Amino acid sequence: MGDIGRNGFLLATTVALLWPRYFFVNVAGKGVSGYTAITLPMLVGAVVALLGSGATRAIVARGMAHTLPMLLAVVAWSAWRILTDLTGLTPAASLMETVQDLVFTTGWLWIGMVFLADPVAMARFPTVLLIAGIAATGFGLIEYASGQPLLAALGLNRIAAGDANQLRAIASASSDAASGFRIKASFAHPIVYGQAMAVLAPLSLHYLLSRGMARRLGGTLLAVAIVVALVLCGSRSPLIVFGVALIVYGVLRQFDVRRPARLLVLNVAGVGALIALPVVVDAAQDLIAGTDGREVASTQVRALQFQRARTALDQRALAGYGGGQAKYHAGVVGRNDVLTVDSQYLVLAVDHGLVGLALYALMTLAIVLTGARLAIGARDPGRRSILGFWTALVCGNAAGLSIVAIDDMLTFTYLAAGVFVAHAGRPPHAPG
DSSP states (O other), X not given: OOHHHHHHHHHHHHHHHHSOTTOXXXXXXXXXXXXXXHHHHHHHHHHHHHHHOHHHHHHHHHHHHHTHHHHHHHHHHHHHHHHHXXXXXXXXXXXXXXXHHXXXXXXXXXXXXXXXXXXXXXXXXXXXXXXXXXXXXXHHHHHHHHTSOHHHHTTGGGGEESOHHHHHHHHHTTOOTTTOOOOOTTSSSHHHHHHHHHTTHHHHHHHHTSSSHHHHHHHHHHHHHHHHHHHHTOOXXXXXXXXXXXXXXXXHHHOOTTSHHHHHHHHHHHHHHHHHHHHHHHHHHHHHHOSSHHHHHHHHHHHHHHHHHHHHHXXXXXXXXXXXXXXXXXXXXXXXXXXXXXXXXXXXXXXXXXXXXXXXXXXXXXXXHHHHHHHHHOSSHHHHHHHHHHHHHHHHHHHHTTTOOOOTTHHHHHHHHHHHHHHHTSOTTSOO
16 A cells, blocks of 8 residues: 555544544535545545555455454344344335445444555554544533534534434533533544543553653543543543453453463453452442432433333344334433433344344454454564554443443444454564
8 A cells, every 4th residue: 555545544534533423514405424425435445455455455365364253243243234124114214224334334344454454554543543532632622611512612513414403412412410511522422422532541551651752642642631531521431431441451461361370360350250240230330320410310211211122122022123213112302302222232132133132242242352362362562452452442332332322433343343354464473
């Protein structure tokens, strides 16, 4: 890949990750999203890059061969979504929603595995995430200083297209009588912003523990941005994501399981974690529930959504109702009369049934195990560290989706899967 293609990919990815998913620019009466406008050319560009480079094809082919279980899990989950859409209540609408998601979210697996097969792009890509994280908190501070949501603060609300109720609901998520103004940067909700920054905590450590003043400075700036996000997002639930990500990263960075003693320690720790899981989940629920009026009301709403989902699943437990149906069967009316469901796992269960939920969990587990295997087997410490970060990011995202149903961060999960394919196609002794 040449410098123009490489730098174009890195710049486009930075913009795509920072672009508010709910912000559609009104062009000739139609809404145009910068995120989709960037993703589509990148998907095509990945095809061109693959066809134009024998070295890229070789790396991708080797990587796919070494990550086949993960890729099969992704295919199985995607195929089940399509099948349940076709047998759901609104086949055409559900299928359209799923196809869009497969292109613009799952498609990042394809983008990642092709473009990051280039070793220079792979080496520079963590810097893209570092810059995006710092910039996101910069946007959040603009919100905080102005006391307005980002689009209003930047004057972009005048050219925004989309459902008026949805835009008002997103804007009102920043306002809260109990805890004051909550920043959400370029994300749809303060909790999502807090979670997005929380999963970058291992990346901050990766830079802080690296050699070179510039890299440590970058890690410090990202750490400050993360702390600001966790404080000003006005929610304690991102702290769970923060803890999960750091624990996974620490284990993968420090435990070389090729040594028998450390393998024993890791196995004992794993069994201990399973035994402690009920206690941890109970404590986490207490943390999320909180004590003020907003948090208590939120907990009550979640309980109601869970009960509605259980009732819905009594009728269509295995295959669900089809994509986009969960809000009608498990949703509760929220701000500006918008139906919401506050857990992605409830959405998956109602939309695609318990089989779909199991396939999604299997896919997530396959991605995590693939990343962990690559990190453990990496001989270069830098490569081991960055693979540990990507694996921790997927785990953090998985934890976060139990708290919210806004699935913007799934882009990062699929991108991580693409990173793993690209890494698996390279020699194990290659630098990170």
